[in-house]
Amino acid sequence: MRTYKHGHPAWHHYLNVTAISFILIAAGALLLARNLGYLDPYLFGLLVSWQSLLIFIGGIHLIKGHFLGGMFVAATGVYFLLPKVNEMNGT
Secondary structure, rough: OOOOHOOOOOOHHHHHHHHHHHHHHHHHHHHHHHHHOOOOOEEEEEHOOOHHEEEEEHHHHHHHHHHHHHHHHHHHHHHHHHHHHHHOOOO
């Protein structure tokens, strides 16, 4: 298996590049959907927020095998996103 410096496997680099590409493409698709009226502005605010980014980054860390850090980052994102979701539901 090919490794880069610091002993990380080569697929870690490709996962980083793929994740950043996915974020940019998804952000563009969400902006287009909002501007065309297919996506509610409040839902857009939930999907494109720093909390959702933390959840996504936590998922990437979990895939890489950094379980403790990944769970901490994802749980932090969920913790701060829940009040917004509850506000949306009216509770």
